[in-house]
Amino acid sequence: PLGPQKGAARGREGPPVSVVAMQELQAELKQAKEKWAKEIELSKAEKGAPGYPFPVSCTRYVPRPESAAAWDFDELPVRLVVQDADVSAGAVSVEVAPYFPGELPSKIEKAVEAEWKRLLAKKKKPEGQLWMVDAIFVWIETKFGELLRLMPEYVDCYVGCDDMGASMRRYTLVGPAPVEEEEEEEEIDEEEQARRAEEYLERERARLEAEIEEKFRNDEEKRRLALAGIALDGEKARQLSKKELAELNKSRKERSGHRWRKTASKTHKPTKEEEDKNKKDKKK
Numbered sequence: 001p002l003g004p005q006k007g008a009a010r011g012r013e014g015p016p017v018s019v020v021a022m023q024e025l026q027a028e029l030k031q032a033k034e035k036w037a038k039e040i041e042l043s044k045a046e047k048g049a050p051g052y053p054f055p056v057s058c059t060r061y062v063p064r065p066e067s068a069a070a071w072d073f074d075e076l077p078v079r080l081v082v083q084d085a086d087v088s089a090g091a092v093s094v095e096v097a098p099y100f101p102g103e104l105p106s107k108i109e110k111a112v113e114a115e116w117k118r119l120l121a122k123k124k125k126p127e128g129q130l131w132m133v134d135a136i137f138v139w140i141e142t143k144f145g146e147l148l149r150l151m152p153e154y155v156d157c158y159v160g161c162d163d164m165g166a167s168m169r170r171y172t173l174v175g176p177a178p179v180e181e182e183e184e185e186e187e188i189d190e191e192e193q194a195r196r197a198e199e200y201l202e203r204e205r206a207r208l209e210a211e212i213e214e215k216f217r218n219d220e221e222k223r224r225l226a227l228a229g230i231a232l233d234g235e236k237a238r239q240l241s242k243k244e245l246a247e248l249n250k251s252r253k254e255r256s257g258h259r260w261r262k263t264a265s266k267t268h269k270p271t272k273e274e275e276d277k278n279k280k281d282k283k284k
Contacts, residue, residue, distance in 0.1 A: 018085040024130040025082060029058050032133050036060060056082045060137050061261065068145040069162065072172040073099075076147065077260060078112060078140055080133065087130055090117050097260040100148075101175035107150040115139055148173065 033040045039061050044053040059079040064071060077097035084091035094113040096105040119125075119132040119139075129135060140147070149155055153175070160170035 021087050021130060022085045024128070025056065025085070025133075027128065028131050028133040029056075031128075032058060032060070032137065035134070036137070039063065051084075054083055054085070058133060059260075060140075062137065062141050062144065065141050065144050067142075068148075070169060070171050071145060071148060072170060073148065076108075076140065076144055078108075078137075080116070080136065082131070087120060090120060092116060092120070098178040099260075101154050101173050101178060102151065104148075104151050104154060104173070104175075105178060108147050111147060111150060112136065112140060151175070 029042055033042065041059040041061075043057045043059075045051060045055060047053075057079055059077065062076045062078055064074050064076075077099065079095040079097075081093045081095060082091070083093070092113070094109045094116065096108045096112075098105055100108070116132065116136045119135050122132075125132065126135075148171075154173045155171060156174045157169055157171050159167055162168045
C-alpha cells in the first residue's frame with residue numbers, strides 16, 4: 001500500500017507518492033462528478049495562492065434517500081475538504097451547510113469527519129479509492145436520517161402526507177437558529193491583520209524585485225535607461241484595499257472553497273394556511 005509523504009523524493013520506479021496521491025484524488029473527484037452530476041460541486045484554491053491547488057473541496061448535495069422519506073429535508077449538503085496531498089497525514093475536514101438549527105451542523109461535521117478519517121486509515125482499500133470519496137458520500141446518504149437525529153432535542157414530528165397524499169408521521173427539526181458563521185470564525189486581532197498585510201507586502205516586494213531583475217538583466221540596458229532618466233526601482237508595492245484585506249483574513253470556511261447554494265429545505269411544520277392551500281390544490 002502507498003504511504004504518501006509530502007515532498008518525498010522521486011523514486012526510481014515512478015513519481016513521488018504525493019504526486020500519485022494527487023492524481024488519485026483528481027480521478028476520484030472526476031468519478032464523483034460523473035456519478036452524481038449536478039449534486040457535485042468542485043473547487044480549489046486560486047492559482048498563485050499559498051499551497052495551490054489546496055485546499056481542494058468536493059461538495060455533494062446528498063439527496064434524501066427512500067429510507068428517510070419521512071423527513072422534511074430534501075437534501076443534506078456536505079463538503080469534503082482536502083488540505084494536503086499527503087493522505088496519511090489525515091489533513092482533511094468536513095463542512096455542512098448552515099441550513100439546520102443550533103449546533104446540529106457542527107455535530108454532523110464531526111460525525112462525518114470521524115468516519116472519513118476511519119476510512120482513510122484503512123490499510124486495505126478498494127482499487128482507485130485512496131481518498132475514499134465515493135465511500136464517505138455513500139455512507140452519508142445511508143445515514144441521512146441518523147445524522148439529522150444527532151441532537152434528539154431538535155427532532156419534532158407531526159401527521160402529514162407522503163408523496164402520494166397518504167397520511168403519515170413526518171419528522172422535522174425545531175430549535176435555535178443555525179449558529180452564525182461569524183461566531184465560528186477565529187478572531188483576528190489587529191496585530192495578526194498587520195502581520196498578514198506585511199507578509200503580502202513582502203511577497204509583492206519580492207515579486208517586483210524579481211521582475212526588475214529579469215527586465216534589466218542586461219547591464220548595458222540599465223545604464224541606457226538611467227541616462228534617459230528612467231528610474232530603476234520599478235513600481236512600489238501598493239497599499240491593500242479593503243477588499244484585498246478581506247481576502248487575506250478569510251474565515252476557515254471561506255478559505256476551504258466556495259459558498260453554499262442559496263437553497264434550504266423546509267424546516268417547519270405546515271401552517272394552517274399551507275394545509276388549506278394543499279387541500280385546494282389536490283381538489284383541482
